[in-house]
Amino acid sequence: MKQLNSILFLFLLSILMVSCGEDDAKSRDSRSGGAMASNAAERVYVAPGEHDEFYAFLSGGYSGNLTVYGLPSGRMLKEIPVFSQFPTSGYGYSEETKPMLNTSFGFVPWGDAHHPDISQTNGETDGRWVFINENNTPRIARISLETFETEEIIEIPHSAGNHSSSFVTENTEYVVAGTRFSVPYPQEDIAISEMKGNFKGPLTFIAIDDEGRMKIDFQLKMPGFNYDLSHPGRGDSHGWFFFTTYNTEEAHTLQEVNASQNDKDFIAAVNWKKIQEYVANGGGQEIDAQYAHNVYDHETHTATSTMMNKVLTVDPRDVEGAVYFMPTPKSPHGCDVDPSGEYIVGNGKLSTDLTVHSFSKMLKAIENKDFDGDAYGIPILNFESTLAGTVKEGGLGPLHTEFDGEGNAYTTFFISSEVVKWKLGTWEVLDRQPSYYSVGHLMIPGGNSRKPEGKYLISMNKITKDRYLPTGPELEHSAQLYDISGDKMELLLDFPTHGEPHYAAGISADRVKANSRKIYRLDENKHEFAATSEDATKVVRQGNEVHVYMTTVRSHFAPDNIEGIKVGDKVFFHVTNLEQDFDVPHGFAMIGANTSELLIMPGQTKTITWEPKKAGVWPFYCTDFCSALHQEMQGYVRVSGKNSNTPLTWTLDGE
């Protein structure tokens, strides 16, 4: 391997030396000569102080978070906590944000984040919100692109393996949440071997209102297959949603063999507009369900968790013409719809080919009742009659496809580790580039919308191996940036990613950056325990609970001397940051507190608790280097014995 690398290096070096003398136009022509032969470095270089052209939101996979990158530089700009506790900011530790991680199973401190998708208006990404699903304890989150904070999380009842989620329809009417591990519906204690016919794979349609608020509109009670991925129709096919399925065998053990027996599984085509109408007219059945709905309010700086107890369920067979199955070979994984909405690509992951269905042919087949039997009463369309074409021998193990808006599609092949460019309509392969290594998802900004911004493509690779300096057995995953503006794809850059990015969503920075919030206004702070001026600071004892209304400003706490706390008390530090300037957070950390720090943005209030166990004088301090006097930003709490008579006092500079 090493030797190979040296040879490769020398080879590239020689190309570089030769091409150095050539003029610009010529070196542009020699793009296929590899990154070093071109001006790749220049094209990903974003000069100090300058901004990237695109935001990319990468799922953090098993970190439970969402990471924000700039493209083309590949610089990580932020990690947004979503489904996991995040001690850096106190998310999931602070009293205000603990409710965000509440579920019907109680407090769940971790999640497996999967598929970010940006809200759309008229089929274009609009930069309002990012939605992302949690696979393990099924949930969907909404992240604001004004604050870059998680604002809402809704749990999906009756689901398991929330994987074919959280894709958005073209006017953000719905976000969907599918079920990858079919389960009893509703849950019950039955023998696993009785799975076949008894388990279900509900598809949940969550309505989004103008403020972004999520509400489960209905749940479609589908047969117990594994619903793997999905995408909405657009243009003419707007009003439909397409879901890939596998394990139509309904195997419950050794699935790597038993779920791969059928030559074809299905793409389920769901006419959601029909079902929306059906439920609006009183259709469906309300059944018991337990699920948490958690909402964060930027005025109270506090989240609330509401336990919901009903959901509307719809049997697809009760709505005429609502659901059809399109046979699709080889356990299809990705389910991608081209910008026109005409082509639905099934990425048969155990195949070398891609199967492309035609929406207009599908409508015709439905009209002609061109069926090939049914599955649990849902019509199966004749394979040939919906087939638009097949991309032959694209590679091994196709997973996902995105589009450039110029009539081309780009598919990742996991087993042969490459990205393949092919032409819609003729199905011919135009180009292929290796990925390092074993690419999973790919993303073109807007690449699954009506208007892709087809300049760059990133591949998210599952295996890193030798791409970076070694860091022991555990490595970050790796992404690669390709320029796709020419006829051939060009690899420009590798950059490490956090967790395991399952999919990403990208958007022109111009559609987002102007709306990005700088501070929270103090005069809008409605937190129950806020002290919005030093005048309002105080310490209040209620039995053994003590509430400290504290403020921060460069560079002191008020109060900074507190006495009269006793062993056995539960102390709530409610800390309000009085700063009103951009990027002046303060931190708060208390010695021995069994929780995280707080990182408090200007105008914000956050709370952690501390249960002092020993008498003494215990310091707290600011964790974020806030000014030249940051080291001085500290205070003391005097803790006395349980039965002491030390009076409760709080002071700053003796007052």
Next chain:
Amino acid sequence: MKLTFKILSVFLILFAISCGEKEEKEQPKLSDPETVEEAKTTTAEVSNLDNKGVGPVKSVEIGADIDAALATQGAELFKNMCSACHKMDKKFIGPELAGVTERRTPEWIMNMILNPEKMIKEDPIAKKLLIESNMAVMANQGLTQEEARAILEYFRQFDQEN
């Protein structure tokens, strides 16, 4: 985990012991009363009524009388946005503000509120004040020009009444 805790405990105990020892040995030299006294008597009090400061405010119209409503608004803003660092009657984080309208031009005061980052770098008085305030930079509280004007009116009222 447990081991770490044990080590930490031992460390804490050692720390506690060593702290007790130090106390007896010597007083820290930093707080030499004479040096502090010297620092206090420098130039913040120097009046410079030509200096309008650096920032958006080039001239301010000031009436002969106090606009009481405006001053009340300014007092409220001062409490919420400024009082964490400034007191009227004593030097706190920043300078004492009683008499500020007699020491500085109205433009200077408003520019200091609205444009502190530039003031502490470019304005000679603000530069000196920063040093006298132990390098505690003045925070930009994101106020509007109207709000800064209201605070100025509050200062004028305070200085007239005291």
